[in-house]
Amino acid sequence: MSRSLRHGALAATAIAFSITALTACGAGNDAQTLGVRPDNAAASAGTIKVQNVNVITQPERDAKGPAVVSATVFNNGSKPETLDSITLTGSSGSVQLNPAKGSGPLVVPAGGKVVIGGKGNASAVIENGAEAAKNGNVQPLVFKFSRTGDVSLGASVVPAKHYFEGFGPSSLPEPPKTPEASPSGSASGAASPDASESPSGEASASETGQAG
Known part of the structure; x- marks a missing residue:
């Protein structure tokens, strides 16, 4: 009888140890639980x-x-x-x-x-x-x-x-600027109204004067 009790106690101890070990392993493998970060x-x-x-x-x-x-x-x-x-x-x-x-x-x-x-x-x-x-x-x-x-x-x-995912840079280098695009655009935009209006106005005025 005592031998049976002894075996039962040993079996219970082994089961308890196994559960404890499994619980510890589960917690150790859970990086979020322990706040463990990848090895860097x-x-x-x-x-x-x-x-x-x-x-x-x-x-x-x-x-x-x-x-x-x-x-x-x-x-x-x-x-x-x-x-x-x-x-x-x-x-x-x-x-x-x-x-x-x-x-x-x-x-x-x-x-x-x-x-x-x-x-x-x-x-x-x-x-x-x-x-x-x-x-x-x-x-x-x-x-x-x-x-x-x-x-x-x-x-x-x-x-x-x-x-x-959240470890990108705070700011990326600015892309290279193309200064030719802005001046040419503004120049063409400013020149086109003058070219279309002023020369034609002067021409019409001179022609009118000659006709008079």
């Missing part, structure tokens, strides 16, 4: 840390348009640093950096951070994104800082879907 690239050099780095492309595979680099840059030093450039190693893609507000260099304040990507943040736009980066690849990047120098890492290339 990170690197550091000196007082600079670059974290949560990704190259984010258009949401649709065949869509044309720019890609962006998303990242968080920490400056643990006592002096501000400027992020001078981001280079895509082995690619012809060029990255246009823009601060969150206004224009000028992208400065990482002393003891502070700069978030790149997402609404209201600084942006790093890859103009020819479809050609420069391919989804599923790991793209080598080099962040060049004014004091620290180069910080290199490899970033995952992902489409702007699901978690990455």
Whole structure:
């Protein structure tokens, strides 16, 4: 009898342990429950840390348009640093950096951070994104800082879907202006009324005078 009770107790303990383990695994795999974000690239050099780095492309595979680099840059030093450039190693893609507000260099304040990507943040736009980066690849990047120098890492290339959907740039580079179109349009618009009215008026007046 005691042996049966012992076996029953062991069986109950095993079942309870199994349920606990399954519950823990379920919670661990639920990224939303724990607030776990996808593993992103990170690197550091000196007082600079670059974290949560990704190259984010258009949401649709065949869509044309720019890609962006998303990242968080920490400056643990006592002096501000400027992020001078981001280079895509082995690619012809060029990255246009823009601060969150206004224009000028992208400065990482002393003891502070700069978030790149997402609404209201600084942006790093890859103009020819479809050609420069391919989804599923790991793209080598080099962040060049004014004091620290180069910080290199490899970033995952992902489409702007699901978690990455809201990490587009705060502003895209303005398209190149065509100054020829505006002056020519205004010139032709201003000249056509004068050409149609003034010369004909002068001609009719002279003809009338000669006829008189």
